[in-house]
Amino acid sequence: MLSFETPEHEMLRKAVRDFAIKEVRPIxxxxxxxKEFPRENFRKMGELGFHGVTVPTEYGGSGMGALACAIVxxxxxxxxxxxxxxxxxxxxxxxxxxxxxxxxxxxxKYLPKLIxxxxxxxxxxxxxxxxxxxxxxxxKYRVESRGGKKGFVLxxxxxxxxxxxxxxxxxxxxxxxxxxxxxxxxxxxxxxAEKGTPGFKPHEPMDKMGMRASPTSEITFEDCFIxxxxxxxxxxxxxxxxxxxxxxxxITIAAIPVGIAQGALDVALKYATERKQFGVExxxxxxxxxxxxxxxxxxxxxxxxxYDTAHRxxxxxxxxxxxxxxxxxxxxxxxxxxALKAVQILGGYGYITxxxxxxxxxxxxxxxxxxxxxxxxxxxxxxxxIRKAGYSMGDKS
Amino acid sequence: MSNPFESDDQKALRExxxxxxxxxxxxxxxxxxxxxxxxxxIFDKMGGLGVTGITTPEAWGGAGLGFREYVIVVEEIAKxxxxxxxxxxxxxxxxxxxxxxxxxxxKEKWLRPLAEGKLLGAFALTEPSVGSxxxxxxxxxxxxxxxxxxxxxxxFITSAGYAxxxxxxxxxxxxxxxxxxxxxxxxxxxxxxxxxxxxxxxxNSSPLAQLFFEDCRIPADRLLGAEGDGFRHAxxxxxxxxITIAAISVGLMRGALAACLKYGKERTAxxxxxxxxxxxxxxxxxxxxxxxxSARLVEHVAALRDAGHPYGKEAAIAKCFATDSAMxxxxxxxxxxxxxxxxADYPVERMMRDAKVLQIxxxxxxxxxxxxxxxxxxx
Numbered sequence: 208m209l210s211f212e213t214p215e216h217e218m219l220r221k222a223v224r225d226f227a228i229k230e231v232r233p234i235x236x237x238x239x240x241x242k243e244f245p246r247e248n249f250r251k252m253g254e255l256g257f258h259g260v261t262v263p264t265e266y267g268g269s270g271m272g273a274l275a276c277a278i279v280x281x282x283x284x285x286x287x288x289x290x291x292x293x294x295x296x297x298x299x300x301x302x303x304x305x306x307x308x309x310x311x312x313x314x315x316k317y318l319p320k321l322i323x324x325x326x327x328x329x330x331x332x333x334x335x336x337x338x339x340x341x342x343x344x345x346x347k348y349r350v351e352s353r354g355g356k357k358g359f360v361l362x363x364x365x366x367x368x369x370x371x372x373x374x375x376x377x378x379x380x381x382x383x384x385x386x387x388x389x390x391x392x393x394x395x396x397x398x399x400a401e402k403g404t405p406g407f408k409p410h411e412p413m414d415k416m417g418m419r420a421s422p423t424s425e426i427t428f429e430d431c432f433i434x435x436x437x438x439x440x441x442x443x444x445x446x447x448x449x450x451x452x453x454x455x456x457x458i459t460i461a462a463i464p465v466g467i468a469q470g471a472l473d474v475a476l477k478y479a480t481e482r483k484q485f486g487v488e489x490x491x492x493x494x495x496x497x498x499x500x501x502x503x504x505x506x507x508x509x510x511x512x513x514y515d516t517a518h519r520x521x522x523x524x525x526x527x528x529x530x531x532x533x534x535x536x537x538x539x540x541x542x543x544x545x546a547l548k549a550v551q552i553l554g555g556y557g558y559i560t561x562x563x564x565x566x567x568x569x570x571x572x573x574x575x576x577x578x579x580x581x582x583x584x585x586x587x588x589x590x591x592x593i594r595k596a597g598y599s600m601g602d603k604s
Numbered sequence: 605m606s607n608p609f610e611s612d613d614q615k616a617l618r619e620x621x622x623x624x625x626x627x628x629x630x631x632x633x634x635x636x637x638x639x640x641x642x643x644x645x646i647f648d649k650m651g652g653l654g655v656t657g658i659t660t661p662e663a664w665g666g667a668g669l670g671f672r673e674y675v676i677v678v679e680e681i682a683k684x685x686x687x688x689x690x691x692x693x694x695x696x697x698x699x700x701x702x703x704x705x706x707x708x709x710x711k712e713k714w715l716r717p718l719a720e721g722k723l724l725g726a727f728a729l730t731e732p733s734v735g736s737x738x739x740x741x742x743x744x745x746x747x748x749x750x751x752x753x754x755x756x757x758x759x760f761i762t763s764a765g766y767a768x769x770x771x772x773x774x775x776x777x778x779x780x781x782x783x784x785x786x787x788x789x790x791x792x793x794x795x796x797x798x799x800x801x802x803x804x805x806x807x808n809s810s811p812l813a814q815l816f817f818e819d820c821r822i823p824a825d826r827l828l829g830a831e832g833d834g835f836r837h838a839x840x841x842x843x844x845x846x847i848t849i850a851a852i853s854v855g856l857m858r859g860a861l862a863a864c865l866k867y868g869k870e871r872t873a874x875x876x877x878x879x880x881x882x883x884x885x886x887x888x889x890x891x892x893x894x895x896x897x898s899a900r901l902v903e904h905v906a907a908l909r910d911a912g913h914p915y916g917k918e919a920a921i922a923k924c925f926a927t928d929s930a931m932x933x934x935x936x937x938x939x940x941x942x943x944x945x946x947x948a949d950y951p952v953e954r955m956m957r958d959a960k961v962l963q964i965x966x967x968x969x970x971x972x973x974x975x976x977x978x979x980x981x982x983x
């Protein structure tokens with residue numbers, strides 16, 4: 208237990224750990240191979256209350272906050288990062304944003320089923336031509352009335368959308384026709400797109416290096432009519448809405464590589480104390496000890512960066528953009544590095560699918576890319592450093 | 605990229621393998637990775653190109669060239685596919701042992717068809733409980749009548765199930781390195797079976813499996829050299845293997861950098877090509893430094909070997925540096941591509957998966973560091 212954690216956090220961690228060992232670990236290798244999303248486990252996570260940790264009790268959540276959400280992500284990722292990633296897209300990107308920006312009517316309509324795990328949520332920002340440069344998105348809408356009902360007609364393409372293929376509710380970012388990267392770049396509007404809406408087409412999940420059990424899809428919008436009541440927040444205020452949940456998102460996604468690193472260390476530690484070469488356990492060699500020490504130290508440093516920021520967020524501190532970005536890129540790079548070291552310790556056995564570490568290495572790489580690449584996070588950290596110090600430069604970066 | 609220190613013949617060899625790679629390997633590399641498929645006809649075509657026996661003398665069906673040429677060949681193929689380059693490098697290992705220690709009769713029967721690409725060769729040293737600690741291998745070869753009986757299991761054997769002939773290391777004497785001998789085993793030998801293909805992170809089109817020897821009787825003329833020489837044969841083959849693994853890493857890195865340059869100049873963000881960003885430029889610059897340094901180490905060790913100088917430490921340095929570099933370069937290549945780099949639609953995710961095991965095979969990089977340090981401290 209870390210200094211930030213309350214007894215409630217400790218109980219939550221134990222509940223997630225028990226669930227992860229009993230239900231997630233046994234299927235992790237199989238679902239990686241078959242690319243099958245563990246829908247049944249997702250429902251059980253709802254029963255255990257994991258999906259609503261950031262939502263107040265009056266809307267069916269447990270109102271625990273960012274640190275609790277980081278704990279869930281970490282403990283899930285320790286056994287299966289795909290499960291954690293889909294949980295994050297659902298519970299943080301969709302549920303938490305819907306709660307933060309939704310009206311009372313929208314909260315009551317959508318949150319109960321999303322929190323129970325009966326429904327799944329997604330969040331669609333990235334497009335084929337806009338990743339790091341998110342506000343350069345090109346999905347367009349126009350205001351239109353259909354059958355006497357006011358609404359919005361969307362056209363465009365979204366890419367790399369976690370959960371989109373299965374989601375019942377997807378949060379979508381689009382811009383009014385006539386605006387673009389050069390004109391009113393910030394004029395972005397957020398919508399709730401429901402599964403089965405005509406013109407809303409999530410594609411078959413893509414084939415990717417890792418995170419294979421978490422479906423990632425392209426979505427096309429073809430004259431997709433979204434009724435007025437599915438507007439999330441205010442028109443053209445999407446950029447502000449996006450920022451409300453951003454620090455929580457960064458800090459909870461950063462908990463996933465912490466979990467992967469811990470999982471890789473768990474396996475490597477056991478292997479190093481059992482496997483014998485030259486008549487002794489390989490853990491007796493200094494080189495292996497050095498690997499293990501670096502893995503554990505960097506994992507702990509990552510966890511502390513994540514938990515400290517989450518703890519501050521939970522206590523109402525604002526302006527944690529720099530801290531969240533530091534945690535995100537540091538933890539994700541430690542995740543990849545640590546998982547690769549685990550493969551190295553296991554040697555040939557680490558490269559075959561009999562052990563989980565090769566999967567962990569493949570899964571870990573995504574975290575350096577998704578939700579803001581390491582390059583973008585570094586730019587944010589440096590920009591904030593300069594701004595907070597009161598310096599200014601000619602560039603507008 | 606043209607290297608002024610390469611002879612005209614070497615340049616011509618590089619060009620012909622480059623063209624072969626573009627025409628034959630590149631079109632199938634991604635699909636064979638996805639399907640986890642090895643195609644024998646691709647290997648047959650390498651035989652047709654004359655590269656399956658580069659360092660074997662012309663008198664025995666090879667090209668009679670040196671390691672300087674050998675590394676050019678595997679590097680060029682690895683630009684498009686590491687696993688196919690690996691199969692080519694591995695079929696060279698039994699040739700190294702046969703060339704150095706085989707009798708004329710053994711050379712005629714095995715070396716010639718291996719060099720001509722008519723037979724596919726493999727190398728079986730590692731066992732389930734013996735990897736880095738090869739001198740402790742447990743497979744036994746017991747003298748019986750006019751031959752030997754092999755008994756035991758081998759693990760992580762490249763080309764297993766597809767190879768026609770395997771060099772197998774087994775214990776004929778007491779414990780330790782001095783009790784090991786090397787033998788040739790043919791795929792049809794009674795008592796020899798191959799396990800199911802391993803499921804693994806990368807190298808998907810180079811098959812990997814266990815070998816089992818149960819009362820496997822082989823004639824006496826399958827012994828290579830003398831009894832007790834096997835461990836020396838294995839270490840010599842691994843020294844050579846380290847050079848080719850390093851060369852494969854160079855090819856892989858060149859392939860990754862080429863893909864990044866193409867993508868980076870086309871992809872725009874914030875209204876400009878992503879290569880306008882220093883963060884991307886410096887990653888590319890670091891890649892190029894690692895490639896250049898690795899390539900020079902490979903050329904140097906190949907030249908040492910060709911000139912008959914000791915090269916064990918230099919092989920370890922080249923292997924360790926080039927494979928660590930390949931891991932970094934391919935991981936960064938995925939990063940340059942961003943989300944697209946994580947998809948199977950582009951080659952860089954495959955390259956990153958293929959890179960990792962380069963740090964493990966032919967002696968893990970921990971072993972390479974031991975080899976280097978031991979040499980330093982002996983002086």
